[in-house]
Amino acid sequence: MRHHRLNRLRLAGLGLAALGLLAGCSLAPGSHMDYQTETAPIDELVDIEPITPGLIASWQTAAGGQPMSAELKAQLEAYEYRVGPGDVLSIIVYDHPELTNPGGTERSAAEVGNRVQADGTFFYPYIGRVQAEGKTIGEIRSELSRRLAAYITQPQVEVSVAAFNAKKVYLSGEVSEPKTLPITSVPLTLVDAISQVGSANPGANWHAVYLNRNGQQQRISLFELMRNGDMTQNRLLQPGDILHVPSAENQAVAVMGQVNRPGSIPLGNERMTLTDAISRSGGIDERSANPSGIFVIRGQEQGDKLATVYQLDVRNAASFTLGNRFTLEPQDVIYVTTAPIARWNRVISLLLPSISLPGVAAETVNDVDDARN
Missing domain, CATH: 3.30.1950.10 (wza like domain)
Structure with a gap:
């Protein structure tokens, strides 16, 4: 019963941390904000998911190469160029x-x-x-x-x-040569367009390329398309489309809590795993860390929930193999809890007003260490 109660305290406190992370809470000079951690509706705002073999398997099943969509195939077969002014x-x-x-x-x-x-x-x-x-x-x-x-x-x-002067698409961002490409009698797909400008730069974010069309935006993974052969990510470009390849400079994860070198770790296009991130942070501080409390806080952009919190229990060291298969996403927060649960609320109260992804991770963790000592 005592163990169950302590685990609920951990999850409740972690949910509050996720709420603070996602809301981007900050205190202006001279301002005051009260935090009522005891009554926060954690269950309604945060989902808690244990990292299990089933969870990892469900993600891996969805990944990998996919054939061209039926919609794109039909569009290519029916394609005919129609003349416009300027041609x-x-x-x-x-x-x-x-x-x-x-x-x-x-x-x-x-x-x-x-x-x-x-x-x-x-x-x-x-x-x-x-x-x-x-x-x-x-x-x-x-x-x-x-x-x-x-x-x-x-x-x-x-x-x-x-x-061909009438119809164009526009490529911008982290590509070798941002330019305007004409729509011609040969159908122009996203892959064709990227190839014509010399591919994306090494510093590009291949996981989130944005196609802006008629006031609506589609997010496309160039990584899944080019690296994993997922042809469902390909698109037939239309006149006026704007294809933007953003920079990956803000693609990072924050590692906090009981690790030897807390801070921000940049992500490359080859995604990092949870075990990799902990290793690059110097590993877990075995003197103070709680092996059942390795958490990944991931914000949700849609829906009623603010975040999903994934929990990895490594009391059995073999569980690190699950962490080695858990792929991190940009803006994830890894938090390794400390053993003294009695001071958990103090830790959360420090996290809530000051955290900012990913720049102040190390500073925040120093404050947390001060609170624990």
């Missing part, structure tokens, strides 16, 4: 050079071609204005052939786009 058309009428290249052979098709005007039309000899905007190359060819038949016997017409 330059190259039109060939066989056996009629005066219509094919009236500007002479010294200039390129992009220079002497038929530019689609802002109203979506272009002018062509004999027949006048031709509506091009929103039409495919085949539809424009058919209309030219039909209208030219009034002046030329059985006209043979070929139409192509000499310069």
Whole structure:
């Protein structure tokens, strides 16, 4: 019974710490804030999950390579480029050079071609204005052939786009060459776009690439796409899309509590495990740590819960193998509790007003150590 009560105290205190972490609590000079740890609705704000083989297995089952989605496959099969204002058309009428290249052979098709005007039309000899905007190359060819038949016997017409100027996508952020890419007659996917700018930089956050489309944002894992072959992450890009690859400089985890070197650890694109993070922090301080109290606090961006707290019990050292399979996420907080439970509330009261991810982790832990001594 005593052990059960102590464990509830640990989890309740940890839930309060998660609440403080996620709310970004801070005290301005001269301000005052009262913390009522005894009555905080921890059960309603925080989920507690033990780190078990079943939990790890459920995550690993969802990972790995996936084939192209049926939606993307259908989009690629049905893709046809539709002409827009600014495009330059190259039109060939066989056996009629005066219509094919009236500007002479010294200039390129992009220079002497038929530019689609802002109203979506272009002018062509004999027949006048031709509506091009929103039409495919085949539809424009058919209309030219039909209208030219009034002046030329059985006209043979070929139409192509000499310069794609109407539709573009925009790439920004941590890529080798941020630039504008044209939408052409060849469908442009996210993988194609990244390849055309020379891939993402080493300092890019491959796990959270943002596709902004029509005022809505999609988060895409370039890491899962390129590294693990998850083709469900690929997208067919559309005119006006903005693809942003952010920096990974803020991708870190904070390690606090009873470890030898508490602080902030940057994450690379190859994600770190819980065991790795504890090892890089100098390992657990065996003189004061509670082996049943290794916690990972992870904020939730959606839903009614503020955080999920994962607990690893390493009283059996073999449990570290589970920690070696527990993959950390940016902004996770690892907290190793101390044995004297009677001082737990004092520790939480120090954590709540001052914590900030991930910069002040070491400073906060020093305060916690002072409180414990």
